[in-house]
Amino acid sequence: MLGVVCAGKGGLRSVRAKVVVDCSADGDVAHYAGVHTRQGRESDGLSQPQTLFFRVQNVDDQAVEDYIRAHPQDFRPFASIVAKATAEGRFPAPRRGIGLYKTMEPGVWRINTGRVLRRNGADALELSLAELEGREQTVALLDFFRNNLPGFEQVELRDTATQIGVRETRRIDGAYELTLQDLHSGRAFDDVVALCGYPLDIHDPTGSGGGTGGEGLDAANIYQIPYRVMLPRVHEGLLVSGRAVSATHEALSAIRVMPPCFALGQAAGVAAALSVGNRASPRHVDYADLRRELLAQGAYLG
Ligand SMILES: Cc1cc2nc3c(=O)[nH]c(=O)nc-3n(C[C@H](O)[C@H](O)[C@H](O)COP(=O)(O)OP(=O)(O)OC[C@H]3O[C@@H](n4cnc5c(N)ncnc54)[C@H](O)[C@@H]3O)c2cc1C
Incomplete structure (x- = not known):
């Protein structure tokens, strides 16, 4: 059965759904549904402060x-x-x-x-x-x-x-993991759902350094985010948006901010509606339909 269990004043309640969009920022729904997640930087697992x-x-x-x-x-x-x-x-x-x-x-x-x-x-x-x-x-x-x-x-x-x-917790293991190299090269994706222009912004997990304008590789002025970062690699009927999408610690530091989270949330909502309407899992949503609807809603996809 697809859906979520909610806890509130009335106790526990289950809400059935054909598609669930996890916008908890921490990937709570995905995590408790058994989706594999990662956290923090590769070297020691520490997240931003x-x-x-x-x-x-x-x-x-x-x-x-x-x-x-x-x-x-x-x-x-x-x-x-x-x-x-x-x-x-x-x-x-x-x-x-x-x-x-x-x-x-x-x-x-x-x-x-x-x-x-x-x-x-x-x-x-x-x-x-x-x-x-x-x-x-x-x-x-x-x-x-x-x-x-x-x-x-x-x-x-x-x-x-x-x-x-x-600033940072879980990131799902998704159908595509966005990397720093993708951001740096401004890589074009066939399933682009959001454009972004924010630089890397890694506050040092262990001290006073970091933030934007750090040295080394940085993001291109404009780069793309594909739909697949919101699709768990294995689970069906679930989309994960916001800062819990599938990206490396470095790539997430740029796309975790509010404007890309707005754009990804919009794309997730549209994809969920198409998924329900077409009786197809989010993984099988036709990207041409998704793009058409996002453009009709005024999204800018380059
Ligand atoms: C200190 C700080 C400064 C920042 N400065 C900027 C900035 O200047 N500009 C910028 O663009 N971004 C900034 N950011 C980043 C940005 O605010 C967040 O990364 C972004 O809001 C994340 O969006 P989201 O939709 O993933 O999650 P959120 O905006 O955090 O939304 C998640 C929502 O889900 C709810 N929720 C969570 N778990 C559950 C649950 N289990 N059940 C029910 N509800 C739940 C939460 O209460 C929350 O309302 C900053 C972040 C921090 C921490």
Whole structure:
């Protein structure tokens, strides 16, 4: 029987379906259905770090902007202050600068600076421990901001994200595994369902390095993602979209971001509908039909 078992206020409930689309980000449905998955980098299985986003208020916007303008050598905001504090063992997170995003509201900024290393976001206990660590880092970072960053002297916590952000967990073993070489060469696929232009973005699983603009091979300006990355290699009746698709750790670092996940989700939804309509497993959906419908919906496929 195809479908999923849900847990909620009403207890356990099974929902039958002709096709299931797993958009859990962690490939939960696929994993529990027995689909083979991989996790992390090839060398040691470690995934990208997790980050608890938070917002701060009472920031002196002008002082921050003046400081950033006066320090063009800082490749990220306040990088030189962070470097000195890190060398002295005073910076509370493995990060080389402050990820700082101004909001529409005066004095309110979003912060992407915490970094929780070596925690498996697909494991309930490890995820809980990561949440705790993310909150501890937030408190320590606020204290650091107040005492070290121009414009942040009176800063207060506005709120944190409801959950820690998990950059990477399971990737399915799919009918095709997207590779860094595919991205680098801008390889054309017969079953392209999404175009993407984001570079590699691997935050170091063990420390402060990484992110976009790293050295070595990078993705082409525009590259393609084929339908087959969403098809488990063996299981029928299941599509896996979002950041759990079939790709290497390196390739996933580029396609895990929101725009490609939107495009892949759209393609998965259209494919699921075609699959049900034609009484064919997602594996046997006619790509010409899928392409036609995606184009009719305004998708750009090159
Ligand atoms: C700190 C951080 C910063 C980032 N910055 C950017 C950025 O600047 N730009 C960008 O484009 N991308 C960014 N990303 C990446 C991007 O946000 C994610 O990779 C992307 O949202 C993944 O999309 P998705 O659809 O696969 O999963 P998600 O958007 O995570 O959606 C999965 C959904 O499934 C739900 N779910 C999970 N498991 C279950 C279950 N068992 N049962 C029911 N529901 C479940 C979840 O609650 C969630 O709502 C960032 C990620 C992180 C962690």
